[in-house]
Amino acid sequence: xxxxxxxxxxxxxxxxxEATRRSDAIDAVSLSLSDAQWIILGTYLQPIGxxxxxxxxxxxxxxxxxxxxxxGSLTVHHEDDQKRERLAIVSEGxxxxxxxxxxxxxxxxxxxxxxxxxxxxxxPLGFRELSQREPAIxxxxxxxxxxxxxxxxxxxxxxxxxx
Numbered sequence: 001x002x003x004x005x006x007x008x009x010x011x012x013x014x015x016x017x018e019a020t021r022r023s024d025a026i027d028a029v030s031l032s033l034s035d036a037q038w039i040i041l042g043t044y045l046q047p048i049g050x051x052x053x054x055x056x057x058x059x060x061x062x063x064x065x066x067x068x069x070x071x072g073s074l075t076v077h078h079e080d081d082q083k084r085e086r087l088a089i090v091s092e093g094x095x096x097x098x099x100x101x102x103x104x105x106x107x108x109x110x111x112x113x114x115x116x117x118x119x120x121x122x123x124p125l126g127f128r129e130l131s132q133r134e135p136a137i138x139x140x141x142x143x144x145x146x147x148x149x150x151x152x153x154x155x156x157x158x159x160x161x162x163x
Contacts (some may be wrong), residue, residue, distance in 0.1 A: 013042030016070040016120055023093025026151050029068055031144050037137050044130045045120040050074075050113040057097065057111040064124050066101040066145065069094050072117030078109045089114065098145045101127075 017038040020029045033041065045068070050056055056067065059079055073091040087109060090096055100107055101124065122130075122141075131138040 013038050013045065013120070015118075016042075016068055019070050019093040020068070021093070023091070025091060025094050027088075027090060027094040027148050029093060029095050029144050030147060031140055033137065033140060037134075037140075040134055041130070041137055041141070042120070044126040045122050046126075048119045048121055050117040050119060052113050052115045054113050055110060056113065056117075056119070057107045057109070059108065059110045060106045062100075062106050064097075064101050064104060066095060066097040066122050068120045068122070069096070070118040070120060073114045074111050074117060075114050076109045076111050095145065095148055098149050101145070102149070 014035055017031075017033070017035065020031060023029075031038075048067075050072075056074060057063065059077075069090060069092055071092055073089050074096065076088040076090060076096075078085050078087050090111070096111055097107075099105065101122075127138065127141075130141070
């Protein structure tokens, strides 16, 4: 069974496609998809609006969804016993949650909206369906998520070397 494209009243997935194409952030999602493929991908994603200050993810919680940022920015914090440390700001065209998505581990940080944010959510179930019905799109998405993970890991190791 193939899902139908989003209805005209639903949020436009092509705005996310454009945000990813414009972004030059280290964690930008780089997908070589046509607009038609983005529309198909959009049928497996759920749009989310998040007001400023609201948590998207909480450190330690088991949630394997991955998120793609269309508009706005989010702050990433790691909490330890003594303090709260800001790790990063994630903005338009970027993604969050790929570590828990692939690693099946609890969230390693808390993420809050820095302003009004529009995101798209992909669950593991949605990804399995995408993989079965649209394997080329799923493979492209997997490579893009792995690329973001590698870039973040490299960036973190470079910061440690600079200390």
